[in-house]
Amino acid sequence: MWFNSESALKKQGFEGFRDVDSLTNDMNSHSLRIEGRKGIYIMLYNGRDRPTFVEEGSGGWFKGKNPNYCLKTVEGRWIEGAMVLYIGKTDRPLRTRISEFLKFGQGHNIGHRGGRLVWQIQNRENLELCWMNTESDSESLGEIERRMIAEFKDAFGRRPYANISA
Numbered sequence: 001m002w003f004n005s006e007s008a009l010k011k012q013g014f015e016g017f018r019d020v021d022s023l024t025n026d027m028n029s030h031s032l033r034i035e036g037r038k039g040i041y042i043m044l045y046n047g048r049d050r051p052t053f054v055e056e057g058s059g060g061w062f063k064g065k066n067p068n069y070c071l072k073t074v075e076g077r078w079i080e081g082a083m084v085l086y087i088g089k090t091d092r093p094l095r096t097r098i099s100e101f102l103k104f105g106q107g108h109n110i111g112h113r114g115g116r117l118v119w120q121i122q123n124r125e126n127l128e129l130c131w132m133n134t135e136s137d138s139e140s141l142g143e144i145e146r147r148m149i150a151e152f153k154d155a156f157g158r159r160p161y162a163n164i165s166a
Contacts, residue, residue: 036133
């Protein structure tokens, strides 16, 4: 299945596979290069061991709302053996949405609460992002995202770690 390995994701058309810190550095220096007007992006965990979770993550407080879940919820959402943490979609430029996701993870007041559980993982060095441009795909973004989440759920019994809402 597409969610079992980086090579399987590449066969599906995903690219990037960049660690969060290098992407954030590129974003901050205005050298982040991600092509595409719309697409799917996935946060991966490439660590060998279970990550360390924190009560206060680095996510931003958008409109005064606390982005953090209680530690019991965070730990309970973890899925052993799954490298896919979050599946997101955007019908805006991929670069823009991924930049918002990264800025949210730096604590900025940005409207990207989806996937916020990612930012309660302490081991940032094990977080990696990949993306797929879907401009020419006949399937809608919503259909692609729903299909990918459903396939993940079939394999693991629930949605990815940071894909909380249905």
